[in-house]
Each structure stands twice: as structure tokens, then as C-alpha cells.
Amino acid sequence: MTTTLRLLHHPTSQPCRAVHQLLLENDIEFEEEIVNLMDGSNEEQSFKDRYNPTGQVPILVDGDFVVWESAAIGFYLNERCQLHAHWFGADMRERATIQQYLHWHSTTLRRGAGAFFYTHFAECIWGPRDYSKEIAKGRHTLDESLRQLEAWLAVNPHLCGAEISFADLMAFHELVSHDAGKILSDADWAALPRVRTWFTELQGRPASQRVSEMIYQVGEMRLAGQLIPMTRKTSLAKGTEITPGAPT
Ligand SMILES: N[C@@H](CCC(=O)N[C@@H](CS)C(=O)NCC(=O)O)C(=O)O
Numbered sequence: 201m202t203t204t205l206r207l208l209h210h211p212t213s214q215p216c217r218a219v220h221q222l223l224l225e226n227d228i229e230f231e232e233e234i235v236n237l238m239d240g241s242n243e244e245q246s247f248k249d250r251y252n253p254t255g256q257v258p259i260l261v262d263g264d265f266v267v268w269e270s271a272a273i274g275f276y277l278n279e280r281c282q283l284h285a286h287w288f289g290a291d292m293r294e295r296a297t298i299q300q301y302l303h304w305h306s307t308t309l310r311r312g313a314g315a316f317f318y319t320h321f322a323e324c325i326w327g328p329r330d331y332s333k334e335i336a337k338g339r340h341t342l343d344e345s346l347r348q349l350e351a352w353l354a355v356n357p358h359l360c361g362a363e364i365s366f367a368d369l370m371a372f373h374e375l376v377s378h379d380a381g382k383i384l385s386d387a388d389w390a391a392l393p394r395v396r397t398w399f400t401e402l403q404g405r406p407a408s409q410r411v412s413e414m415i416y417q418v419g420e421m422r423l424a425g426q427l428i429p430m431t432r433k434t435s436l437a438k439g440t441e442i443t444p445g446a447p448t
Contacts, residue, residue, distance in 0.1 A: 203263035205230040205280075208251060210237045211414035214313060214377055215270035216258040218369040222274060224407040228281050235259075240432030256438075271302040274366045286363035297360045301367035309345035309374050314338025314440030316377045320422040321437075324430045333442050342378070346392055353394035364402075372402045376412050380419030 207223060207230050209216035223230050235242050235257050242255045251259045252268040259266060260273045267276050278288040289295035315338030318331040349371060352359050359367045378384050379399075389396050402408055418428060435441060 206233060206261040207231070208233045208235050208259040208261065209257050210235055211411065212377075212418055213237070213257055214310070214373040215370065217373040217376065217411045217415070218366070219258045219260070219270050219273050219277075220411045221369050221373070221405075221407045222277060222283075222287065222366060224410060225405070226277075226281060226283050226287075228277065237436055238428065238430045238432065240434060243432070243434060254438075270370065271299075271306070271366075274302075278366075286361075287366050289360075289365070294361060298365050298367050301360055301365075302370065304348075305367070305370055308341060308348070309371060311440055312338050312342030312345050313374060313377065313437050315342050315383050316381045317435070317437035317440060319383060320381045320419070321428065321430070322435075324428045325432060325434075325436070334440065337442060338440055339383075342383070346388075346395060349395050349398075350392050353398050357398070359398075368398075368402060372399065372408065373412075375399055376403075376408075377415055377419075380412075380415045382419070382423060 205223075205228065207216075207220060209220060209232070211217065211220075211234070220232075222228075235247075237257070241247060242257060244255075248255050251261075251266055254268070256268065258270055258273055259268045260276065262276075262280065267273055275288065277283065285294075289298050315335055318334040318338060322329070322331045322334070349359065356362060358364050359371055375384075375395075421428065
């Protein structure tokens with residue numbers, strides 16, 4: 201295969217950063233295209249028809265093949281680029297454990313992103329409103345998920361075993377957003393000592409820092425009370441609403 205891979209993504213997006221980091225960690229050559237999520241370009245019908253009917257990123261394009269959903273992109277890259285076995289598992293049990301994590305992740309820790317989204321981005325889209333119910337819902341899911349991570353990290357130094365896998369990157373980037381937005385207090389971190397050690401270790405990887413620069417800048421802006429200019433009027437974190445689709 202000789203085509204150059206294209207990654208369509210946005211650096212504020214947790215699953216995009218995980219895929220971006222996987223590409224960097226493995227020295228995979230790719231072209232980067234930032235999709236403007238702030239003006240809702242990703243929701244245009246032409247974008248959905250061409251790339252992803254959900255309008256979401258990340259998206260990987262390999263010649264005439266398009267794949268979306270971060271986990272599916274990861275598995276594709278694993279086979280396409282023959283990644284080192286620790287990323288997706290050396291045998292069927294390890295592979296199943298990593299799959300298991302990624303399925304769990306999409307309905308739990310990923311949904312906890314609502315705590316970040318409704319604390320920091322909702323106001324930039326819909327203006328000042330009472331988002332406390334959405335924040336509380338995200339926070340509840342986040343807390344439950346973090347307790348589960350803490351339990352897994354009591355068994356292994358990484359989420360699915362001794363070595364780092366794509367599961368770690370996916371989980372790590374959820375926490376990067378919460379860290380950038382100071383969603384977790386010092387007391388929260390203190391109650392999660394294994395998660396904190398694991399998070400600090402992952403933060404030290406050069407690729408982690410490279411892909412996380414923008415979200416930390418965005419976090420600083422929001423913590424200083426600045427709005428992120430957004431002209432879109434729909435959620436960036438679909439599925440985290442109390443009432444699906446609301447507020448509109
Ligand atoms: N399950 C998807 C989630 C992707 C996702 O939530 N993408 C968000 C950014 S973090 C997005 O594209 N939001 C824009 C929108 O929904 O319009 C994956 O893992 O790839």
C-alpha cells in the first residue's frame with residue numbers, strides 16, 4: 201500500500217487526540233486535516249456523505265477507503281501498519297481485553313466528557329444557561345468510570361496489562377480534557393492514586409504533550425473566563441444531554 205493516510209480531526213477532541221497520538225507514537229506518515237468543529241462544518245451534508253454520516257471526527261482516509269470511530273481506526277492502523285503487539289494485544293486474550301475496554305469506554309468514561317463539555321463549551325455555543333443537570337450527569341458517569349480505572353490499575357500498571365495499549369491512550373485523553381478544564385479537584389486526584397500515577401506517566405510521553413497543547417490552551421482561556429468563538433448551535437458531545445438534542 202502506497203497511499204498516504206489522511207487524519208481528519210480536531211485537537212480539542214479526546215478520541216481524535218488518542219488516534220493522533222497512536223500515529224505519532226508509531227512514526228506513521230500521515231497528512232493532517234483539521235475539521236472546523238467550531239462552526240459546525242462537520243455537520244454539512246456534503247461532509248457526512250463524503251466521510252461520516254454522524255459528522256463526527258476522527259476520520260481516517262486511506263485512498264478510497266474511509267473509516268471512522270476511533271477504535272475502528274485504531275484496529276485498522278494496527279493491521280495496516282503492523283504496530284507493535286502491545287498496542288492492540290499479542291494474543292487473542294490480550295486483543296479481547298483491549299476490545300473489551302474500548303467497548304466499555306464508549307458508554308462510560310467517554311460519556312463522562314459531558315462534565316467538561318457542559319462546564320466549558322456549552323456556554324460558548326448556547327450562552328449562559330443552567331447546565332447543572334448535564335454537568336452532574338457527566339460528573340456521575342465520570343466518577344464511576346474513574347473508580348473502575350483505579351481498580352484495573354491495582355491489577356496492572358496499564359489498563360489492559362503490563363504495557364501501554366490503545367486503551368490507555370483513549371482513557372488518557374478523556375482525562376486530559378478534564379485536567380485542562382480543572383474538572384477534577386486535588387481531592388479527586390488524591391482519591392485516585394493509581395490513576396494519578398498512570399496519568400502522570402502518560403503525560404510524560406512526548407507525543408502526549410504534542411497532541412494536548414491546544415486543549416490546555418483552551419482550558420486556560422475558559423478558566424480565565426474567555427469564550428471560545430463558536431458559531432455552531434448543536435452539541436459537540438452528542439449523547440451527553442439529559443434530553444437528547446437539548447438544549448437547541
Ligand atoms: N465514538 C466516537 C466519538 C467521536 C466524537 O465524539 N467526536 C466529537 C468530538 S470529541 C465530534 O466530532 N463532535 C462534533 C459533532 O458531534 O458535531 C469515536 O470514538 O470516534
